Amino acid sequence: MTVSDIKLMKGNEALAEAVIRAGAQAYFGYPITPQSEILEYLADEGRERGMIVLQAESEVAAINMVYGAAGAGARVLTTSSSPGISLMQEGLSYIASAQLPCLVVNVNRGGPGLGTIQPSQGDYFQATKGGGHGDYRLIVLAPASVQEMADFVYDAFDLADKYRNPVMILADGALGQMMEKVQFKDYTPAEHMVPKPWATTGKPKTRERNIITSLFIQPEKMEQINIQLQEKYKLITQNEVRYEAVQSEDAEYMIVAYGLAARIAHRAVELARADGINVGLLRPITLFPFPYAVIRKMAERLNGVLVVEMNAGQMVEDVRLGIEGRTPVSFYGRMGGVIPSPEEVVNALGGLIRKEAVQHAEAY
Amino acid sequence: MQLEITGPEITEQMECVYERPDTLTDMRLHYCPGCGHGVVHRVLMEVVQELGIQEKTIGIAPVGCSVFAYHYLDIDMQEAAHGRASAVATAVKRILPDRFVFSYQGDGDLAAIGTAETIHTANRGENILMVFINNAIYGMTGGQMAPTTLLGMKTSTTPTGRNVETAGFPLKISDIVAMLPGTAYVSRNSVHTPNAVRVLKKALVQAFQYQNEKKGTCFIEVVSNCPSGWKMTPIEANHWLEKNMFPLYPPGVLKAPK
Helix, strand or coil, X not given: CCHHHEEEEEHHHHHHHHHHHCCCCEEEECCCCCCHHHHHHHHHHHHHCCCEEEECCCHHHHHHHHHHHHHCCCCEEEEECHHHHXXXXXHHHHHHHHCCCEEEEEEEECCCCCCCCCECCCCHHHHHCCCCCCCCCCEEECCCCHHHHHHHHHHHHHHHHHHCCEEEEEEEHHHHHCEEEEECCCCCHHHHCCCCCCCCCCCCCCCCCCEECCCCCCHHHHHHHHHHHHHHHHHHHHHCCCEEEEXXXXXXXXXXXXXXXXXXXXXXXXXHXXXXXXXXXXXXXXXXXXXXXXXXXXHCCCCXXXXXXXXXXXXXXXXXXXXXXXXXXXXXXXXXXXXCCHHHHHHHHHHHHHHHHHHHHHHC | CCCCCCHHHHHHHCCCCCCCCCCECCCCCCCCCCCHHHHHHHHHHHHHHHHCCHHHEEEEECCCHHHHHHHHECCEEEECCCXXXXXXHHHHHHHCCCCEEEEEEEHHHHHHHCHHHHHHHHXXXXXXXXXXXXXXXXXCCCCEECCCCCCCCCECXXXXXXXXXXXXXXXXXXXXXXXXXXXXXXXXXXXXXXXXXXXXXXXXXXXXXXXXXXCCEEEEEEECCCHHHHCCCHHHHHHHHHHHHHHHCCCEXXXXXX
């Protein structure tokens, strides 16, 4: 890598560039702010470099095109933002059930409803708990920089192929729109492509026909499929948990935050440390699988945990599940597209510490 | 008097003039007696066999009575979400442009919940075949009104007959599709008589040939029956079809390449 390899790009563009470099064969999508640059970039650069890029008539059509292309063995993706991702939920459920690998990017904007086009983390539950009907999970990666918007694309496609499971990159409007430096890593798609003998490519005489379906009308058979899925999710949970811990060694308090909120919390940690507060940051990178065990272990030696999100408090439920009462957990969030400032986070941390101090005083 | 004939003697003495095409599996059809689906499946797969394209054909099944089409058609298939078969077919064809791709959908799937996909697939001129079974009723869910249900026709959700004030008009989706520049070939057929079956077979051959020539979207409507949903015997249903469906949905080629 040389300096000339460093580019200044929007998150959406960096992600789109990585999509091409990851060897994606096809993209199906529908314009929606704040992620339309992905479709635009691929319609130009992607097509130029051999990708099939189709602007669908709706998000519903787009996700079902992803189903078709994935079923035909292609490395494929769609991207959208919150309301569009809601429209895709039925299709995602089918894709998860039929065990098709694909990438879905949600550049999260404020909701509910038509909401706002400003950044939000309001889709955490939808992304991590299934989102559509039935018992299924997506693997969810949460980038926190333009660099990670690019890097996670390769990981997402590889994980999707490895587990035959849809993978979501859950970003937000700021990560999509902001410009930062980015370097594209060396990645040779041919070295990562896996055989897909299950794909519907036309049935030669030498094999049985391949069927892509999510319909298993006998409940016993459908339960077997569910058991298979649950075993897969267990395996994913064992193997794929990713997180980043910042200044956690001597920390008495930890902030837990992901994505853009983690960037803000990182700054808050610096400010609080300057004030002599021993605080660290835990940033879950995979939101499913969630780093429950890491948080649980950490909590044993902490005086308290502050969860910061750009929503009304969603991931905080998973943090509490991980901590199981070992240490107090408080929450600070802004909603509807408002981004919290580092100072607000420091104040919230102060509140947690004072509350903790009060509780200690009462105890003695 | 009871005549006893055993299998081997028949084959020795008689010429085989009619048999199951190799492109159909030997699974027993789940369709009701007299239903047109089985006939359409068979004709479609006869064509696939006769054109020698079994290894290159990929089918997309819908949600509805023919949701299990992939049990019977011995080719690679995908089962699409309700209404989305043509979107799925679009993607399969884009990924595998040298394969023959068809979607197979009923009236609720193609002309109600999937109308947007139907129109836009055809309007993009996707180089696929869309097979559309129109029996003017939702069979799978128990006989509810379809977008193509005739005025006055009784269904479980129009118990006194479909009326315009509450349910609007029957949708002639093939006519709409034929107006779109993306469609190359639009034909309306039926399978209620042996001759109609032969005509449908020719239309299917034509459609696959056009697909081979990359002419654009081919769309074949099959005006069919639903003896169970219509509460008729199969013969009554076929008579009723001719008398009542054909005036609104007349058979014939709506559009063909010049």
